[in-house]
Amino acid sequence: MLPFKLIYSDDYYLPIGAHVFPAEKYRRVHARLLETGIAAAGDFLKPQPASDQDILLVHTPEYVHKLKTGTLSPQEEMQLEVPFSPELVHAFWLAAGGSILAAQHALQDGVAVNIGGGFHHAFPDHGEGFCMIHDVAVAIRRLRRDDKIHTAMTVDCDVHQGNGTAAIFAGTRVPSGTLPSQSSQNAGRMRSAHAGDVFTISLHQHNNYPAWKPLSSIDVDLPDGVGDDDYLGWLDNALSSGLRQFEPDLLCYIAGADPYREDQLGGLALTLEGLKRRDALVFRVARARKIPVMVTFAGGYARNVEDTVTIHCNTVLAARDALSAPRSG
Numbered sequence: 001m002l003p004f005k006l007i008y009s010d011d012y013y014l015p016i017g018a019h020v021f022p023a024e025k026y027r028r029v030h031a032r033l034l035e036t037g038i039a040a041a042g043d044f045l046k047p048q049p050a051s052d053q054d055i056l057l058v059h060t061p062e063y064v065h066k067l068k069t070g071t072l073s074p075q076e077e078m079q080l081e082v083p084f085s086p087e088l089v090h091a092f093w094l095a096a097g098g099s100i101l102a103a104q105h106a107l108q109d110g111v112a113v114n115i116g117g118g119f120h121h122a123f124p125d126h127g128e129g130f131c132m133i134h135d136v137a138v139a140i141r142r143l144r145r146d147d148k149i150h151t152a153m154t155v156d157c158d159v160h161q162g163n164g165t166a167a168i169f170a171g172t173r174v175p176s177g178t179l180p181s182q183s184s185q186n187a188g189r190m191r192s193a194h195a196g197d198v199f200t201i202s203l204h205q206h207n208n209y210p211a212w213k214p215l216s217s218i219d220v221d222l223p224d225g226v227g228d229d230d231y232l233g234w235l236d237n238a239l240s241s242g243l244r245q246f247e248p249d250l251l252c253y254i255a256g257a258d259p260y261r262e263d264q265l266g267g268l269a270l271t272l273e274g275l276k277r278r279d280a281l282v283f284r285v286a287r288a289r290k291i292p293v294m295v296t297f298a299g300g301y302a303r304n305v306e307d308t309v310t311i312h313c314n315t316v317l318a319a320r321d322a323l324s325a326p327r328s329g
């Protein structure tokens, strides 16, 4: 048994046909975790779809109405980059429910992993980049509404910038200039801005989708081809900077598998080992400060889908190892 819960439903599968997004990855991760004995059946919790009321904590009534009545314009559907269907709407409502459940259990157990979610390109009034509903933002807003948390931090390690996250939580933010970055031979760049109640960190490849990158609290714009050691240095620096400025009640880790060097949509060069170290670093830093961590999976487009599955399963292993390690300051 794991010392925390995994949130999963077979209905996380996205009915989008042949697509670069490997919609079957959720089922494969679930199966792999069981086959390898990393998890037992009792470790999994089945989510319910989020309520419309929960979705409306983040998304506009107009957008929600269009989704529920199937009346997106052709342009809006094109921007989503996945074919619209009522079944797809259901899968996104379910992913949001899963992230709410994961956030609730993270507060109980220190960690919880949604074997899905991380749809960080969804905006209040539209979806894009395979993301219809911003499940992580819905979970944060729901826990705030329930008075379970007052503050949250998103740590987005998907190779693509968390544009939806930045836009949703940008309300009270004032740009505060550029942070001094670590000395590195690599020409990455760290931008920062003051946060409201949600502090957003995004580490991403600069030269990649989305073209327009709204300001996160901290954005680390990485050049093409960054490898393990440089990436981990930037991540360490961003986490330290963020946690000097802000004390979150919950950390939402968006553990994208697409910084991997074999990714079809990414241009960074992390190895499987480097991605494990990335996960371990996030969990270690959070645990040292007693911050609960809610994990979502976001993107992953490895040429071999089994690599994507491995990266996501390794995140579960890293969470287990971090929870079983003695706490150090």
Ligand SMILES: [Zn+2]
Binding pocket: 158, 159, 160, 256, 258, 298, 299, 300
């Ligand atoms: Zn991505």
